[in-house]
Amino acid sequence: MTSINGRSASESFKAQALVYRHMFSILDPMCLKWIIDSRIPNIIHDHGKPITLSELVSVLKIPSTKVDRIHVFMRYMAYIGYFDITKVRIHDGNEEEEKEAFALTAASELLIKGTENPCIAPLVEFVMDPLISDSFNYLSKWFSDEDRRLYEITLGKPLWEYLDKNPRLLGLFNDAMAGDSQMIKLALKDHNMVFEGLETIVDVGGGNGTTALIISEKFPALKCIVFDLPMVVESLKGFNNLSFVGGDMFDSIPKADAILLKLVLHNWSDDNCIKILKNCKDAVKVSSKSKKGKIIILETVINEEQDEPEITRLKYLMTLNMQIIHGRERTKEE
Known part of the structure; x- marks a missing residue:
């Protein structure tokens, strides 16, 4: 049985899943920004042990109508590697109950602010700032423009010149570079x-x-x-x-x-x-x-033969980003 263009139905459904996955993956950086804005890695760090959902929403002061939604978001962030889901024993009077709790992973530890350990949260905040991230909506216009860089089209001037005139964004950028340098x-x-x-x-x-x-x-x-x-x-x-x-x-x-x-x-x-x-x-x-x-x-050195596929994918994403600024990541030979 065939689907469109002579391909099997199974092949077409897998292709549809690929498109959907990339379409909805826009939520990944938004969810990452949310846990940083809400200081959830800091909350768990300060808690000193895995935190239950009820303890987390109490600190976040989340309305009761949103508790279930927070649970869905936290479980998804755990699924993609930012938290571990574990069990803790809670004592309530004479009774002891086992509850689900969220613990930090190596990734969320890098998002904890205010300690001596490396923190790359400012880099996320800079890249996800609307003035920066919204520019990616104009890639088609950038490709059709002969001379101007993307940020010249969206911000009216080159990125470095724009940062120099925007103290808030410049501060974010400097914090981002300092965090990465750690x-x-x-x-x-x-x-x-x-x-x-x-x-x-x-x-x-x-x-x-x-x-x-x-x-x-x-x-x-x-x-x-x-x-x-x-x-x-x-x-x-x-x-x-x-x-x-x-x-x-x-x-x-x-x-x-x-x-x-x-x-x-x-x-x-x-x-x-x-x-x-x-x-x-x-x-x-x-x-x-x-x-x-x-x-x-x-x-960053692109090396498809040596790196794992996910690392290679990351490096290609990074070089796409640098192309927009007018730079590039390179192979060892380059």
Whole structure:
């Protein structure tokens, strides 16, 4: 028995399910934003143990008419990996009852605000801000426009220029980058040898210095310089072995034994990346002693043969996002 275009009914139903899954998956980031806005990871963290639905809605002050809906949302977020569903024993007078409870997972632990541990919740808040996320509704208009970038079409000017004029969004962006930079703590555990023997390092595009601070604390004898646009670093003050310098990486970069480029190159075209890398080479060529000079690049690398399918899918989504900004994620060869 065949369906449309000579395909079996089973094949067509699977195709329909694929379309529906992607259509309704718009709810995934919205639900993620909801648990962050409601501070649910913090609530469970502060609770100190798995939390029951009744305890959660009590903290959230949810109307009784919405309790069942909260339950559906929480069970879905557990299904996609943000919570674990477990059982706890509740004492009520002389009786003991076993109830369902929600516990944190590795994913929701990364959304807890206000602790010393890495938190990437600000990145979600920035990407899901309506001024940013609504722009994706205009992809067709962007593709048909010869010159302008997506955010120029939707915001009236390039993204970085728009952020500079919008303190609220700029604050969100800086918090997002700082939160993402905290993850470097995990990388440093296995890659200390990259920084050994260095006396000076420049973190190009280092923002508010989160990454450089982590490195400077790990290597107190290493002089760390955060290099970014003057408007970014003008109000930031250095201390101990950490300092801030304003400038433009397309003009020149302060000289040091090593130059760090963390998530910089993916913002730019190949031609602009070559300009940046040439300036990095000039910066390490003069001052480096012996073979100390190095350029350290931290970027997402697309590797379909090595990565799991879900990781590859994520990397392709990231490169779609960077294409909109005018950059790209790259393969190792690229």
